[in-house]
Amino acid sequence: MRTVLQGGRVFDGSGADPADADVALENGRIVEIGSSLDGDEVVDCAGSTIVPGFVDSHVHFMADGNLDPAVFQATPFSLNFYLAAERMGRTLASGVTTVREAGGADLGMKEAQTRGVVAGPEMLISITLLSQTGGHGDHWMACGEAVPSFSIPHPGRPTGIVDGPDEMRVKVRELIRAGADVIKVCTSGGVLSPRDDPRHGHFRDDELDVLVTEATAAGKWVMSHAQATDGIKSAVRAGIRSIEHGIYLDDEAIEMMVDRGTYLVPTLIAPMGVLEAADRGVNVPQYAIDKTHQVMEAHRDSISRAIDAGVKVAMGTDSGVIPHGQNLREVHEMVRCGMTPAQALAASTSVAAELLDVLDDRGTIEVGKRADLVVLTGDPFDTATLGDQVGAVFQSGHQVAGAVTIGA
Known part of the structure; x- marks a missing residue:
């Protein structure tokens, strides 16, 4: 036909x-x-x-704007996969036909979409995010237990906590064995994690060098949750392909990204999603609300300056922090930060496809x-x-x- x-x-x-x-x-x-x-x-x-078809470079299908830790605690483990299938369909209906799943989805979820069992965007998966102890992926609380999140370890999703070059080498190989298309690492603290600071860089250069070496040997790219200035620079020096969030970019970091061709995935609607969740009555932890207020102005300023300097920007929403299906809001936020509409649409199609290394096929x-x-x-x-x-x-x-x- x-x-x-x-x-x-x-x-x-x-x-x-x-x-x-x-x-x-x-x-x-x-x-x-x-x-x-x-x-x-x-x-x-x-x-x-x-x-x-739009390409979203940063989504989490195992969450849906449900930022109250008690929601994860009360959700049966297997129910999460059924909920994720509905979110995948909602994302596809929004016009997003390809995504990079930035932590949570395992190989079974990808295979379900590939085989036509569930409708959704085609996925490149990272499975879980790699975090140092006490980092963005470590949900340990002062009571001595971890707060449930969207990335509970199971046979298809190894724990992402790793310390030292030797552990890093093993963990990257575990993720590749589990089916990861891309490796995600957290080179700084974050907003939604309880025991860290988004202004602090995480992992040392020797750990990141091993990470990139192992990923490269397997033909995989690396993406970095990087909000702190030092964490951004460490990721760029190590040869990591994309900086996710990029909240505290200084002039040197921007220059490094331009020189090395590092991509920036802004996720501008993610902080908005945290405050919107609180406004609609979600029991968002106070630490997350406080850190969101702390970063928002710096985030937009950093993205605006990066756009002005010519950093390669690819659309990514961090959907899951914000409910799925609202992905195209990100396009307008990039325009508000200085892109022309044509540039923002290109960032959401061809540039994002280039970042995901699928531009020869789509975008x-x-x-x-x-x-x-x-x-x-x-x-x-x-x-x-x-x-x-x-x-x-x-x-x-x-x-x-x-x-x-x-x-x-």
Whole structure:
């Protein structure tokens, strides 16, 4: 079957302005782009804009804005996987067709999507985040027990607490054995973790060097939760591919990222999600609320300066901190930090696909690429309303969400 998205405009993901064109799909691929194209099935896209499927570089499907530790404590372990399946479908319906799962999802969840058991974005998984003792992934409390979180260890998800180069080498190999596509490490403290400070760098250079060496040997990239200035610089020096959050960027860190081509994944809506959860009555721990207020101004200032300096920025939301399905809010927040709408859309498609090393397969609208596409019913440069514009979502050429009717 040859399907044609007809009569609309095309934003190809490169950052160029939209242009009138039809897009023909066959066998899950884009086979032709032009005018007056014919097909066995036709989608009337008059007045709409066709964009590449969005790529979210940072999500957590095992959480959903439920930031009260008591929620995790009261949730049966296996129920989390059923809840995650619904969140995956919600994310796909929002127009996100590919994600990098930044901690929580295991190989079984990825396989469920790949085999078509559940609907959701295609996933690159990190399984769990690597943290030093007392770091962002360590939920130990003063009572002597750990607060339950979305990453409880099980046979497919090893514990992520690691100290020293030798332990790091073993842990990276464990994660690769478990099916990790990418390795995630925390080179600083964070906001939602109880016993650390987002201004403090974590792990030493020898530990990070071993991490990157082992990941590279297995053909894997590394992503770093890095909020502290020192933690950001340590990650960049070690050759880590992307900085997640980047809250306390100084001029030297920005220059290092530009020089080395390190990507920045801002996750601007994540701190917003913490305060929004508290506003809607979620029992968010006070330490998380306090640290969110501490970082928000610095976060936006850092991202704005990085954008202005030319750091490569890829969209990532940290969804899970904020409820899933609101992913496209991040596009508007990048615009508020200084990107043009075209740049923010490119960051959410082609640049994010480049970060995930899948740009040869998706992320732009080109002949031969996978037909992951979104039909937007409004102006794509009106980023404040982007989430409300999703009329249809296509994944590998199949309509998987949306109300647009296919007619002969």
